[in-house]
Amino acid sequence: MTLLGRSLYTRLALRVGLVLAISGLVLLVAIVLSTRLAANDAYDRILTGSALQIAENTWYQNGTVNVDAPISAFSMLTANDQVFYVVLGPEGRVVAGDADFRPAIPWKKLIQGPVVVQGTYLELPVSIAFVGRRMPVAGPNPWAVVILAQTNNARASFAKNLGTNASVVILVMGLLTLIAALFTLYQALAPLKQIGAAIQRRDLNDLSPLTQEVPAEIHVLVASINEFMRRLGVHRALMRRVIGDAAHQLRTPVAALLSQMELLSMQHDDAGRAQHQARLQELTHHLGELVNQLINHAMVQHRADSASLETVDLASLAREQMTDMLSHHAQRHLDIALHAPEHSCLILGDPVSLREALKNVLDNALKYGAKTLLHMTIRRSGSRWALEVEDDGPGIPEDDWERIRKPFSARGGNRLGASLGLSIAEEVMRAHQGDMRFGWGVDRHFVVTLRFRAA
Template sequence: MAISSQLRKLSGSLRARLLVAIGAILAVGALVLSFAAWQYAATAARDAYDKLLVGGAIQIAENVYLQGGVVTLDPPAAAFSTLSAYDLVFYRVTDPRGVVVAGYDDLAANIPPAALRKGVRLSDGTFRGQKVRIAAVARKIDGAPGDGWAEIVLAQTLAAREALTWDLASKAIGIIAAMSVLALAATALCLRLVFSPLTRIEAEIARRKPDDLSPIAVTPPSEVRALVGAIDGFMQRLDERIKIMQRFIADATHQLRTPLAAIDAQAELLAADGEEPKALEALRERIADLGRLTNQLLDHAMVLHRAQAPRLAPTDINALAKSVLSQAVPLTLDREVSIGFVPCDADAVIEADAISLREALANLIHNALVHGARSSLTVIVEPSGAGLAICIRDDGPGIPPEAQARLVVPFQKGETSRGSGLGLAIASEVAQAHGGSLRFSGGDGDFSVLMELPAGDTGRPS
């Protein structure tokens, strides 16, 4: 069924959209966490090797001593061995006079001497084309010439730091990626469970017979209750439309059977009855009745269809009523009838369905000519409340008050009427589709049928 297919598409689409959205959020979160993990790994590696570098600088400072009036260094092998395991290590020792007594002459810390005397200072730099981390400190040597402060500078390349950073970051990023994949898989499983009510609704609709338009029995979750309610409402409207069409077919079949049988009987009389002119005239009347009935049945079906979704547009009721009157009155009548039209002086343009309104007016004018008017018929367009009223007034006997409500029901006829019983029903249904009503007033000699129409768009279904 179409509804089942739409539910399947909706369910799949929502699941895919949610998976894509959650996947995008997880991907962004993974990138942010990966960047944070990289920063943390870089900080951890820097701190670890900075401590080794500071320890090495302190050990070198502790091995600087005065011998024979000259500042001398006894290099600490253990410190150099630890620092040079993965990196190149450079150092320099300068005596209080500024003379380099050990290490590389061109290695400098670029840190003020006063700062070095307060403790080890760390900085970044470049030595011989390589990025290095530098630790510098000053040590007071008793008896040394000058001010007695010797300067120790120790530098290390960054290969070991970068290796440790990659190691820590890759492990953290691997864990983040695994958790993101697991989270996405768990989301997919949860979505499968969350959308299972839609799958059950789909299965119920797929199992139904074509004529089963009852409400869906599965209780939906609150998030899709409005959707299921809309589907139930659609099936209810579809069921009502099918019943209307079935009623129309049954009524049409029943109503057409009688005049057709009468035509058949009249045709047989043409051959057997000696008074052929009378039989022929009766046959012509039956044929005319059949034509009128067929047209009204089709008009009624059209009105029922358009009443469900009226095509409202600005319509000049004066022009419409005048046009219908000129076309609905035959050129010859079996009696003298005065025809009149009184337009509305005010603005007569309202939102209306011109096609169905034309059919309703044509039926009202025909009813007035055939069953009402003795010598006069007038169509009047006049203001009524917040809209307009189209009044068909004649000098006929009118409709008794007790029969008025009954005669707006399809196929309900007056006691002496030979009509189909559809004219007033069509007019009433058109008025109701526009948000108005059909009203009767007056009595014998001055009877009116008023179709009241609101000026606004109140007839459009919500």
């Protein structure tokens, strides 16, 4: 059962929303800081300009510093703020302005040019501009200093309004971006729903590939679905073929078996009954063999596409199968031999299918070939291992070599069965990228050769 997880759309939407929220928050903080810096810089320039106007109207005459502060210097400053100023002579005497307004003068910075600092006066936060004008007097600080201060109400209000307006724009744009991103995600995931709908609309017997156009990102998914349906189609066709073959091949022997049972029930003399019982036993035996072969044939066909391959020692496998098959023919006097290298003969294959192939080749040789001799030889042939099964029987006519590779081919000599033994071996070899060959050896002995790719 497939567990239903969280929606892919929901997960993507949450991630996109989180990224946008973090980005918007960082941008808002950056805008607030940048608007404050911009407001401070603009108002500091205005404050410095006003202080410079006062300094330009400051002069030295008859041993004293004189000031004529122009009204325009104060008109540049914001009307809603309080303004304080004082002009000090080189000796520290108040020349003009508020005598109580005496902030500390940054002499080292003042030498380099106008200075703006933050401070407090009358418990009010103020921005203070210091501008020095050199006077023609001797002393350590020959400067007339203009000190102009302004409260920060205007600049704070300007920074707040600018930051608020920018924040509203960012929030609106962020919301629009989020809506666009959610719509884009919905559109991007739409092909997945289309694929699901296309599969649901299909008939149960329709296993043809999906042919609709899909984005490159989910092409792998569609290709996997198509490959799965292809394999499912192959297995379904195999199942139908197995069922059809079994029905076709079992019909005749079952009918013959029923016919013999009816004939047996009609016999009244012992000789007739014995004859029909023997025939019935023979038919039952061959029916069992046929069923067994049909099952093995279906098993080999199934494992050809589903079984995982392992490293197998061909010599050990051949020795095991030869011993097992000969145990059923112990009463026969045969010249038996197995010639194989002392080292391992490794191949890559499915052990179950390989045993079935060897068993059928050996069974075919013991039943219809070997009279007095059965030899098995394993030798290396280039990049392959060749397993040869040699017997001194009549062999298979060359005209039939291709026919007997196919299942259910006609049998010679009035033999019963479905002719599946060598066809099973052929299918196993084909599944292992090998081949099965027929030929004649020394003294016209018939040889079946199975060639495997070496591991």
